[in-house]
Amino acid sequence: MTPLLSLDGLTKAYPGVVANDSVSLMIAPGEVHALLGENGAGKSTLVKMIYGLVKPDKGQMSMNGAPFAPPEPRAARAAGVGMVFQHFSLFDALTVAENIALGMENAPKMNALSEQIRKVSDAYGLPLAPDRIVGDLSAGERQRVEIIRCLLQEPKLLIMDEPTSVLTPQEVDILFQTLRKLSAEGTSILYISHKLEEIRTLCDAATILRLGKVVGECVPRETSARDMAEMMVGKVLATPSRSGVAPGDVLLEVRALSLPSPSAFGMPLREISINLRQGEILGIGGVAGNGQDELLAALSGEMLAPRGTVVAKGQDIGSLGPIARRKLGLLAAPEERLGHAAAPDMSLTENAMLTAMDREGLQRGGFLHWPSARKFAERVIEAFDVRTPGPWNAARSLSGGNLQKFVIGREVLQRPDILVVNQPTWGVDASAAAAIRQALLDLATGGAAVVVISQDLDELMEISDRFAALNEGRLSDPLPTEGLSVEQIGLMMGGAHGMEVAHV
Structure with a gap:
């Protein structure tokens, strides 16, 4: 033929x-x-x-x-x-x-x-x-x-x-x-x-x-x-693993957070509550368009919620923007990597400067210190195996998966106390996905509190301690991941709560 x-x-x-x-x-x-x-x-x-x-x-x-x-x-x-x-x-x-x-x-x-x-x-x-x-x-x-x-x-x-x-x-x-x-x-x-x-x-x-x-x-x-x-x-793949760590103090507490839809095609958040401790990973699943982007924006400070409270490390941060929250140790990596997480026409060095300037000390006496920014970008490239000729390359020149590795690596290497990520392994290969998941597990082992928003249920079941689902802007009560069935997950994603899920 x-x-x-x-x-x-x-x-x-x-x-x-x-x-x-x-x-x-x-x-x-x-x-x-x-x-x-x-x-x-x-x-x-x-x-x-x-x-x-x-x-x-x-x-x-x-x-x-x-x-x-x-x-x-x-x-x-x-x-x-x-x-x-x-x-x-x-x-x-x-x-x-x-x-x-x-x-x-x-x-x-x-x-x-x-x-x-x-x-x-x-x-x-x-x-x-x-x-x-x-x-x-x-x-x-x-x-x-x-x-x-x-x-x-x-x-x-x-x-x-x-x-x-x-x-x-x-x-x-x-x-x-x-x-x-x-x-x-x-x-x-x-x-x-x-x-x-x-x-x-x-x-x-x-x-x-x-x-x-x-x-x-x-x-x-x-x-x-x-x-x-x-x-x-071209090599044997490592399976992500984690040392058992008992949850510590509460690092992130969200109570009754509500947020109007940012656009005609967005999703309002309704009475969101989260309680997250040191060393814990909360997995949040859901069908695309149920409030994932809005939740990350509300936690990162990109959007300030008119109702509810957000407390990080014991401090009310509800009125603080992204820069102030970053200084406190709450970092975020949004889903849209090109245009939101990274400026397309800026180099990787410049994109490193954008979010790491304060936490990595990339300024001297009020002036941006580009040699330090370049070294930090090189650290991210090496640690997360970002395939690029060098830190001077523009973000848009990278493949989608390699830019994803850079975006996640840039936040992880800043040693956050609280990290919120949306679709952390979107569009990356099996090896890179395993490496990113291991990095998130290592963060939690080191005492960070991590929120992973993802549509990959296998990913959430692999790395999360507890699982909750977003449905039409509402967050279900979180349940321990261990022993959670596909039927229970389906009910949670469909908007069921509490006893209705527990008795499946």
């Missing part, structure tokens, strides 16, 4: 790094093919060459046996390549149909397009109303908009980059049903994900990249997740 897509010796180099080094692979018609590799392995560069965003330095591509060299995404789409990016490119204030029209070359009239959207959404089990405002949609529904936009172009190859990173287990099941239906109809899928059990469930074949080179291929169903992870990193 002629491969749908064939890559032969693709090479792409940037100053200081070879992103892809003579990469070859083949994807058959109707095949679901996984592309695996740790952060910085070259996955993003490779799919950008396929999609026409980047031109290879060497090598050839062919589609159905004919030469394929798209000079731009428009040409790739015309040849039958669609791509659903990890970060959605949607306008909140527009409808589903209006957003889809913006991504089409020759969009039909709105009535005709709305009918097409309904037909495709029904055919592939992706329920979506064309007239809904995107800002009112859940993360899973937003992803459906991106997928339907691609499906309307009838692609031969669909590239998906970390498609389940913001989905609930139920939404993942719906997505996989859709992808299996597409595969059965002959559409090939190139699937990028760090969730290896999902790869084993869905994919027919896998190509593994390491440092820009193909280092292996496998059939995921016949290969364990651990074996695939170790092929990716």
Whole structure:
């Protein structure tokens, strides 16, 4: 059978790094093919060459046996390549149909397009109303908009980059049903994900990249997740572990905190209460859009709550902003790494200065001391294995996973007394995720109090002492993680409280 897509010796180099080094692979018609590799392995560069965003330095591509060299995404789409990016490119204030029209070359009239959207959404089990405002949609529904936009172009190859990173287990099941239906109809899928059990469930074949080179291929169903992870990193993976530490004094106490929604599409917080001790990790789960961003903002001081109290280390900090809270030892790392946690066009040294100036003494006599900031950035890069040519590189030049490692490392190395993190391992590979989780465990072992907000339930069960769930801006009563069942977690995420959960 002629491969749908064939890559032969693709090479792409940037100053200081070879992103892809003579990469070859083949994807058959109707095949679901996984592309695996740790952060910085070259996955993003490779799919950008396929999609026409980047031109290879060497090598050839062919589609159905004919030469394929798209000079731009428009040409790739015309040849039958669609791509659903990890970060959605949607306008909140527009409808589903209006957003889809913006991504089409020759969009039909709105009535005709709305009918097409309904037909495709029904055919592939992706329920979506064309007239809904995107800002009112859940993360899973937003992803459906991106997928339907691609499906309307009838692609031969669909590239998906970390498609389940913001989905609930139920939404993942719906997505996989859709992808299996597409595969059965002959559409090939190139699937990028760090969730290896999902790869084993869905994919027919896998190509593994390491440092820009193909280092292996496998059939995921016949290969364990651990074996695939170790092929990716080239070493035996360590399992995060923690020394038993008895909880100490209360470091963070939140009582009846309420916060209005910061925007028309945000989520208000309602009567949030938290009690967190030294050496303790509180895991907070929930479906995206239930108040996670707002909770971090309220704890970090980015948003001041008009009702309720926040007490850190015995001091009422409800009226203090982020800088004052940092000086007291309450640090935070938000979910949105590019633009919120890090300034895209600033160097890693400058981004280190932004949050560590006071705690790391990066100023002298009122002047910023850049040599000290550079040394601190270098410490973060080394300690968290951030793949970058150096601390002078701009934040936007890093892959998503490497920037995530830098953002988390920057906060952890400041030795916080209280750390609040949202999605700490979002978009990072198995090795980096294990290292970040170990760093959080080590912080708690050292006496810090840690709040981990995450949509990765496995992560929360692995590192948390207690678990609570956010639902429509309300926080459930926390329960000990040990012995907590999937049914209890599901009830908590659905808004159940107290005795209703305890008796499951």
